[in-house]
Amino acid sequence: MDSWRTAIVDAGPDHIRVKGFDVLELMQRSSFTDLIFLLHHSRLPSAGERRLVDAILIGVADHGAGAPSCAAARLAASGNRASLSAAVAAGLLTIGDEHGGAGSGCMELIEAGLERAATGGLTFAAAANALVEEARSSGSKLPGFGHRVHSTIDPRVAVLFGLAEQAGLSKDGVRFARALEDAIRDRIKPIPLNIDGALAAVLVDLGFPPPVGRLLFIIGRVAGLCAEVLEEHTREKPMRIKIPVTYDGATAQPVGADPRVGPNDQE
């Protein structure tokens, strides 16, 4: 079997290096968030960059036991007590385009808009209007806007953008996200940026590729899921979750009467 190749970790009998940095040094001098940044770059972050990644991870870590990821993790924990990783994984598996995944989609949207502006010599407003118009007529969604719980302005957005501003890291990504928000308000209706859209804008300015919009949601949310699973184990009995269900399908059928039944084999 051919050797697999990787440029991330060099692990041997007496060393582990991440992107060339010795883990022993990182353990003594850096934070976990530094490492998370390093895993997607070739260097460690500045203090301002780290502050933004910290804020993003904190912002998405846990949105309550009723969030789909937390609920799924608790359901798994209620039936499968032997494996903490199984329960956390179940919660993780609810993360997709509709739950925690909008960050990646929004990063792609922002990057597309910035490219549109650059190559077409357009203002951000014009490029944003074009993208919103295209989405509107094709019925596509615009990831990064609106939220299930925060029906109005998500307060995490202003905090994140404020931190980016303070650190001098608020650049074209953030500007274009605001342009999109304006364009949506003008062409559709006011639908404010949500935390996924805000982190997307900041991550573009931090130079991360779009998938990291989802990967950071995953890393942050796993911290919350771990606590949710532990609480489910500690406070609740197994199999305590009862979901009310109403059946609205076919009425009772006799099996024997169905002429299309092929009887099972006789001995």
Next chain:
Amino acid sequence: MDSWRTAIVDAGPDHIRVKGFDVLELMQRSSFTDLIFLLHHSRLPSAGERRLVDAILIGVADHGAGAPSCAAARLAASGNRASLSAAVAAGLLTIGDEHGGAGSGCMELIEAGLERAATGGLTFAAAANALVEEARSSGSKLPGFGHRVHSTIDPRVAVLFGLAEQAGLSKDGVRFARALEDAIRDRIKPIPLNIDGALAAVLVDLGFPPPVGRLLFIIGRVAGLCAEVLEEHTREKPMRIKIPVTYDGATAQPVGADPRVGPNDQE
């Protein structure tokens, strides 16, 4: 890298054989249930053996959208539309000792009881009484008895045992399961065998090892989960599931005031 070894499937450029049987032949002459049996034996089943495995798989395939596995699968499907396997896997991950896993534990219990009777020259009643007494005093659970929904006698039990009887495959495993049921009734209270206990008894008599008690629940339940996930995609909007949650933890705290807060790095 050393080659991995396996005695299950021999797959090459122009053939696939399962336990030596050509898949092309199996596709033409056998049923999926035949293959499931074969995967854990060195031969295909008799018609009676197949009938029992079919009955078990049907008996566990789906217990409604509110069962923990089905609920978790639907939660994942509501947030993660891009991956059907992710949603089905989330449902699968709720399966453990408390949900669908009792079959394996009950098989081990029955096998332990049969061994106790054989080596100690005891009747099944005596061996069963001994096991129940030990569980009672140590506070251990007896897997295979009782059920969340069927508070009385689970009708699937009688059907399964009836089929085993008809096929001449009702042997010591089934007899000992009934002995356990009697011993529990006498020493604790009436707690009838449930479907996990019944399939455990039948699987012991079919010569399967204990883990298969759980593996057959997994195989059967995955069929149900696939339908549940598809219905969630087809009938419901994404992120439609709302779980009511009541918070009962610490009251609101000011962060700045906490003397044990180490402020985040300044630029």
Next chain:
Amino acid sequence: MDSWRTAIVDAGPDHIRVKGFDVLELMQRSSFTDLIFLLHHSRLPSAGERRLVDAILIGVADHGAGAPSCAAARLAASGNRASLSAAVAAGLLTIGDEHGGAGSGCMELIEAGLERAATGGLTFAAAANALVEEARSSGSKLPGFGHRVHSTIDPRVAVLFGLAEQAGLSKDGVRFARALEDAIRDRIKPIPLNIDGALAAVLVDLGFPPPVGRLLFIIGRVAGLCAEVLEEHTREKPMRIKIPVTYDGATAQPVGADPRVGPNDQE
């Protein structure tokens, strides 16, 4: 919390019905494959329909320990012995467009082609040529053709189509799949139908919706994964799998020297 709704299973304290059919009756009269068909229809299958679903499930159940799904399941089983469902789930999670998922994509392709022919009054050959040409010029993939191991004609295809023929269930779906194969051979190069393409064609003719192309792969493969996981537990020590890896990233870096490192908080 609003009740969830479902038309699949009606489960109460003393009954379970699938699409209106009593599970107790199904356990006595039907096979697991009958139930799998019923879960996606409103009736049980004819003997011929069941034979085809059996053949499909058998055809995809296990392709050897080295298949990505089986390998991932074994890796999980080697590290996580406490949860059989976790290991099986890990294998299941490798199933996507590239592994086992082509069935759904090919069903969509066939349905698109049949619609193109119907609405445009085209022959199947013309419609197939149009689809292949569009895929070729846009660089899209055509799911259902070619295979990693079977570089030539996959023998499972002829067997499956033969069974469909025998049962009188070989209709437009199969015909169009063959038309696509011809069009690919003429316009690109000979790339034969593989098992995913063949099951797609048959499932279209059996009236299943496209996602079932993937769901049946999941159901069939889980049977194989269960056996693979059990063999890993039974024959191998934990953590026995060693993957050779070659590092080709950045050379060793001193952390202290990096001017962009923000030192971790001092006490």
Next chain:
Amino acid sequence: MDSWRTAIVDAGPDHIRVKGFDVLELMQRSSFTDLIFLLHHSRLPSAGERRLVDAILIGVADHGAGAPSCAAARLAASGNRASLSAAVAAGLLTIGDEHGGAGSGCMELIEAGLERAATGGLTFAAAANALVEEARSSGSKLPGFGHRVHSTIDPRVAVLFGLAEQAGLSKDGVRFARALEDAIRDRIKPIPLNIDGALAAVLVDLGFPPPVGRLLFIIGRVAGLCAEVLEEHTREKPMRIKIPVTYDGATAQPVGADPRVGPNDQE
């Protein structure tokens, strides 16, 4: 449906609080590691406590593409490109007692030893000797000692204990872990503490409950898995992983000849 209860997160339309702390404040003043600590305590950590949790998370985040969790994540990513969370989850599912799970088991061992010493008025050495002797005679494993790759002393151990020492947080947990190491060396053979044992000792002294030994491994490792999955997507083609397999099972069997085959239903 009864409301679920939780003491972790209070999430409403206009606020999110974790253990009573406003997420907006945490985003501005704290690090992700602060939040991870808070999720398992009622307060934020001191700088020294945070340094230790950072060191643990960094120490376990990624041990190379060949580690079982990383390998499983890559296999899933190679077949299932549509879902990043599915691939990361597959890697997570390999985490169990044998991979990343020893931290919890070692915490339980240390806590048992400390209790043994306290209630029996024994020295740590005596209590440690007793535990090691019991494990030896019963054939139980002692989690936290030895390692697949680091055959000698794991250098991460000394670094972690050094940090604990510096922070004045090296207490009975660490002392007892060292006592266990001595007892193992004396009674069995020299098997040094590994990273799981070291983090277990430190986490006991930080007042975490045993499951957190595994949960922190999960949180840390997910960061590494995210990078591994992204690299697999970026550098490698789908389905590129080939595992060499040798079949050592039954030889080819003719299906038709087997008298125990029940032929599939005829039309």
